[in-house]
Amino acid sequence: MHYQAAASWGSYVTPRNAVVGDPLERIERLASENAVVIFSMSTCCMCHAIKRLFCGMGVNPTVHELDEDPRGKDLERALMRLLGSSSVVPVVFIGGKLVGTMDRVMACHINGTLVPLLKEAGALWL
Amino acid sequence: MKMDIYEPFQQVGMWGDSFKVDGGLNSIASPMLMVDTTVENKSEYIPQESREVSGADQETTNKDVIKMRRRLAQNREAARKSRLRKKAYVKQLESSRTKLLQLELEIGKARKQSLYMGTALDGSYIGSTSETINPGIVAFEIEYGQWVEEQQRRNEELRHAFQTQAPDVQLNVVIQSVLNHYSNLFRMKADAAKADVLYLLSGVWKASVERIFLWIGGSRPSQLLNIIVPQLEPLTDQQIVGIEKLCLSSQQAEDALSQGLEKLQQSLVHDMAVDPSGVGNFGLQMALAMDKFEALEGFVNQADHLRQETLLHMSRILSTHQAARGLLALGEYFHRLRTLCSLWSSRPCELA
Numbered sequence: 416m417h418y419q420a421a422a423s424w425g426s427y428v429t430p431r432n433a434v435v436g437d438p439l440e441r442i443e444r445l446a447s448e449n450a451v452v453i454f455s456m457s458t459c460c461m462c463h464a465i466k467r468l469f470c471g472m473g474v475n476p477t478v479h480e481l482d483e484d485p486r487g488k489d490l491e492r493a494l495m496r497l498l499g500s501s502s503v504v505p506v507v508f509i510g511g512k513l514v515g516t517m518d519r520v521m522a523c524h525i526n527g528t529l530v531p532l533l534k535e536a537g538a539l540w541l
Numbered sequence: 542m543k544m545d546i547y548e549p550f551q552q553v554g555m556w557g558d559s560f561k562v563d564g565g566l567n568s569i570a571s572p573m574l575m576v577d578t579t580v581e582n583k584s585e586y587i588p589q590e591s592r593e594v595s596g597a598d599q600e601t602t603n604k605d606v607i608k609m610r611r612r613l614a615q616n617r618e619a620a621r622k623s624r625l626r627k628k629a630y631v632k633q634l635e636s637s638r639t640k641l642l643q644l645e646l647e648i649g650k651a652r653k654q655s656l657y658m659g660t661a662l663d664g665s666y667i668g669s670t671s672e673t674i675n676p677g678i679v680a681f682e683i684e685y686g687q688w689v690e691e692q693q694r695r696n697e698e699l700r701h702a703f704q705t706q707a708p709d710v711q712l713n714v715v716i717q718s719v720l721n722h723y724s725n726l727f728r729m730k731a732d733a734a735k736a737d738v739l740y741l742l743s744g745v746w747k748a749s750v751e752r753i754f755l756w757i758g759g760s761r762p763s764q765l766l767n768i769i770v771p772q773l774e775p776l777t778d779q780q781i782v783g784i785e786k787l788c789l790s791s792q793q794a795e796d797a798l799s800q801g802l803e804k805l806q807q808s809l810v811h812d813m814a815v816d817p818s819g820v821g822n823f824g825l826q827m828a829l830a831m832d833k834f835e836a837l838e839g840f841v842n843q844a845d846h847l848r849q850e851t852l853l854h855m856s857r858i859l860s861t862h863q864a865a866r867g868l869l870a871l872g873e874y875f876h877r878l879r880t881l882c883s884l885w886s887s888r889p890c891e892l893a
Contacts, residue, residue, distance in 0.1 A: 460808070461839055464801025471793050517843055524790045525850040526857075527783070 438493035446508035449477035450538035462505040510536030677736025696872035748882035757844035762851040769867040
């Protein structure tokens, strides 16, 4: 189970890019605002599936639809760099830390590490 | 006598007009009706010609006029009949063309069916030059046949190791090879999904009985657990908890994927909807639909990923012995399904 520790975010932000409104900073900020944050696209059906997964577990995720965000393209590009792949949605952050895309989330749920993570972030109580 | 001669001329004129109106002779009540105006039947006019009297000059002129008008009428009738024949011929051509297209479609379909369902080593279709053959799918068909045979062999190996009470170390080696074999299947399916996701989703490559339980191109992970778990007694309390959690999480994951797929299906239906106003970009519609097929590939991959993770995590929860028993049960289950399938397809058909 890997996450991006908050400290390593700094390595992605070069002095040149350290301006307000930098997409990566914005992602980090948005990811920290809620226990479970999903970056999605309204037309993506896999995104719908991941939303249903969390809702089915009793979790209430915060969803940011990139295609409905005026600066969505920038966010998309930043996520692409972060993940190192062209398929960026859906991507999930729990407790401000990057969990990953559908593959990762599914694997975590099956091997039993997702629930503890959610409880730790305060998204699940039981 | 003159009257006898001139009346027919007037009626010929009417005849011509009637042709223009409804093209049918039936509307004219005239002695001329009795005469067939085709060129072949000129002879019937002869009696009338012989009735002509009066001066030689007038006779000649009258004869010429009669001949000319008769000829014109004959031409008109011949032209009309020719047009009707042409119309009938074109109609026949069009319906034959439609029939031909339908037959071509059916042949294409039947060919695809026999290609995809034919035995792997049947060389007759591999050499075919039809452009509907998908080499990725042909390869999958062959590989899957080989996979099934190999699966049988590995299961036998597992059973032998189990029954001879082989040491855990040896048992683990066999267990790992069985798990690897399943991984091979998922890899093959991923390639097949890239080649033709609709083919893979249809499940035609599976035994017909297996298709009853089809869920996104394969078995439900929860079903795999239902087959394995009853074989695992006795279980420790910790294992029971672990298995219960696994059953729950696999069920939740399954439901999530099912719902995502359902949304995809709905959007596909929406894309394909015919605009009642007739205004719509057919090309764009088709392109959007094709994109959705790519998304289908994603779902097949996630479903297989789920199956794989479920099997792997299950084997981690269990002891070596239990894992061997579970995998043996799984392999045996699918073997029986395939046997059932052969029995079913070779059952004697009832005579009507």
